[in-house]
Amino acid sequence: MSKYTSMAYDDPDDMIFGEAPNPVTYGYGGIEAGGGQVFPILKCAPRPGKEERPEKLKSEYRKIARTTLDRATTLGFPAIEIETEWVHQMGNNPEKFAAGPSVANQDELAEKYHEEYGIKTSTCHTPPDLREAEKGMRPGHDRESFYPEKVLASFEVAAENGADILKIESTGGMEVADYAIQRQDITAFLWGIGYLGSLDMEWLWGNVVDIADRHDVVAGGDTNCPAANTAMFMAGGYLDQDIPRTFAAITRAIAAARTIVAWEQGASGPDKDCGYEGPIVKAIAGKPTNQEGKDCSVAHADLMGNLTAQVCDGWSNxxxxxxxxxxxxxxxxxxxxxxxxxxxxxxAKELGMAKELRDMYMASDRYRSPEAYILAYDNAYKIGEAIAEEGDSYYLRSKNAALTAAEMIEEAEESEPLELTKHEKDALDDILTELRALPDDEDKFVDQMLDEYSDLPKFDKEDYEL
Known part of the structure; x- marks a missing residue:
C-alpha cells in the first residue's frame, strides 16, 4: 500500500466535526461517519465476575446493549454506536466467549431497535491485543499461548458474527516504549513506536483489512493508546510530576505517524476513539476520526476534555x-x-455555527498543556504536514513529527501563553538536542538502534523481520 505524502485538506480551517473528505457508511440505517453529522458512541464493560462463563457474559452484554438502545431511543437520538472492547477471555477463546455472547447478541439487538424505532445503530468490536513480546509477536513465534494467532482469530469471529466495524489498540513496539517512558528516552520511544510500531502495524493491519474485506465489514483503525496514552496519564495534571508533560506531548506526535499506518494498509476509518492523535491523522488522510474527552471522566482525567471534540466525527465515552x-x-x-x-x-452545524463551536472547544484547552497545544487543529495540521513531508519513511516521518511538535512547544512557551515549569522546559531542551542529533538516514538509524537497544530483555528483532 502507498504511504501518505500529501494532505487531505488545503487549509486547517476546513477541518470540522462531523465532516471528512472520505466518509464511511455502515450499520443498520446507515451511520455515515464523516458524512455531515456527529454520532455518539457508548462503551461499557461487564461487571467483574460476569466473564467467568459464556452464559453470564451473554446476559451481561445483552443488558448493556438493551439499556443503551433504550436510553438513546427514549431521548430521541437519531443514531448510536455500541463499541465493545473485549475482555481477556473473549480474545483468548473468541469462539466460546465472543461469537454468540457479545458479537451476534448485540448485532441482533441493534437490528431489532433499528427496525422497530428507526434509530440508526451499529456495533463496533475491539478485540484485545494479547500478544506478549517475551513470547513472540508474530504467528509461529509464540508456541505457549498462541496469542498472535488468537488476535487474528478474534477479528475473524467478530467479522463472521455481525460486527459492523473492527478496531484494535495494538501493542507493537511496547517492549521498547515501556522502557522509553520510564526513562523519558525520546529516542527509544521513536524507535519503539515510530519505527517498530509502524512495522508491526503494517503486518497486523494488512491482515485485518483482508479479514474485513472477505466478510464485507469495515476495517476502522487503531490507536497508540498503550504507549502515548500511558505517557499522557503518567504526565497527568498540575499536581503530578512523574514525567514531564512536554515529553508526553512529543510521544503523541510520534504516535500519529504510527497510527496512520492502518489507513495506509487500506482501513477506511473511523479510527479508535482513545487515539488522541486523531486530529493529526484526519488532517493527513481525510478519513473520519472518533474521539473521546470530557465524557471519559469515569475512567480517567485529561487536560483537553473539550478540545478533543473539535474535529471529531464520532464522540465517545x-x-x-x-x-x-x-x-x-x-x-x-x-x-x-x-x-x-x-x-x-x-x-451548531444546522445553525451555521459549527466553526464557532469548534473554536470554543479548542480555545478552552489550547494552553492547558503542551499536548493540548500541539493537538489544537491548526497545530495538528502542521504536525500532519511534517509527517506527509517524509511520508515514505517510517523513521523520518516520526522524527519530523517529533521535532516539529517540540519546536512548536518551544516557540509557544516564548511567544504565547503556554506556561511550562522548569522541569518541563529542561526536558524539552533535552528532547530537542537529542532529536537534532539523530541521523538523517533510516538505515543508519536502524543499525544504531539495534546496537543500542538490542539487550532489552523482551525485544526480539525477528518479531519485526529485522
Whole structure:
C-alpha cells in the first residue's frame, strides 16, 4: 500500500466535526461517519465476575446493549454506536466467549431497535491485543499461548458474527516504549513506536483489512493508546510530576505517524476513539476520526476534555463499568452524555455555527498543556504536514513529527501563553538536542538502534523481520 505524502485538506480551517473528505457508511440505517453529522458512541464493560462463563457474559452484554438502545431511543437520538472492547477471555477463546455472547447478541439487538424505532445503530468490536513480546509477536513465534494467532482469530469471529466495524489498540513496539517512558528516552520511544510500531502495524493491519474485506465489514483503525496514552496519564495534571508533560506531548506526535499506518494498509476509518492523535491523522488522510474527552471522566482525567471534540466525527465515552446508577444503568447514563454532546455539535452545524463551536472547544484547552497545544487543529495540521513531508519513511516521518511538535512547544512557551515549569522546559531542551542529533538516514538509524537497544530483555528483532 502507498504511504501518505500529501494532505487531505488545503487549509486547517476546513477541518470540522462531523465532516471528512472520505466518509464511511455502515450499520443498520446507515451511520455515515464523516458524512455531515456527529454520532455518539457508548462503551461499557461487564461487571467483574460476569466473564467467568459464556452464559453470564451473554446476559451481561445483552443488558448493556438493551439499556443503551433504550436510553438513546427514549431521548430521541437519531443514531448510536455500541463499541465493545473485549475482555481477556473473549480474545483468548473468541469462539466460546465472543461469537454468540457479545458479537451476534448485540448485532441482533441493534437490528431489532433499528427496525422497530428507526434509530440508526451499529456495533463496533475491539478485540484485545494479547500478544506478549517475551513470547513472540508474530504467528509461529509464540508456541505457549498462541496469542498472535488468537488476535487474528478474534477479528475473524467478530467479522463472521455481525460486527459492523473492527478496531484494535495494538501493542507493537511496547517492549521498547515501556522502557522509553520510564526513562523519558525520546529516542527509544521513536524507535519503539515510530519505527517498530509502524512495522508491526503494517503486518497486523494488512491482515485485518483482508479479514474485513472477505466478510464485507469495515476495517476502522487503531490507536497508540498503550504507549502515548500511558505517557499522557503518567504526565497527568498540575499536581503530578512523574514525567514531564512536554515529553508526553512529543510521544503523541510520534504516535500519529504510527497510527496512520492502518489507513495506509487500506482501513477506511473511523479510527479508535482513545487515539488522541486523531486530529493529526484526519488532517493527513481525510478519513473520519472518533474521539473521546470530557465524557471519559469515569475512567480517567485529561487536560483537553473539550478540545478533543473539535474535529471529531464520532464522540465517545471511555469504558464504564456496567452497574446501576440513580438514573438507571450506567450504559444509559453515558449514552445520554455522549448523545447530548453529539446533538450540540449537530445543532451548531444546522445553525451555521459549527466553526464557532469548534473554536470554543479548542480555545478552552489550547494552553492547558503542551499536548493540548500541539493537538489544537491548526497545530495538528502542521504536525500532519511534517509527517506527509517524509511520508515514505517510517523513521523520518516520526522524527519530523517529533521535532516539529517540540519546536512548536518551544516557540509557544516564548511567544504565547503556554506556561511550562522548569522541569518541563529542561526536558524539552533535552528532547530537542537529542532529536537534532539523530541521523538523517533510516538505515543508519536502524543499525544504531539495534546496537543500542538490542539487550532489552523482551525485544526480539525477528518479531519485526529485522
Amino acid at each position: 471511555e469504558s464504564a463499568e456496567f452497574h446501576e446508577e440513580f438514573s438507571g444503568w450506567s450504559s444509559g447514563t453515558w449514552a445520554e452524555a455522549v448523545g447530548y454532546e453529539a446533538s450540540l455539535m449537530n445543532t
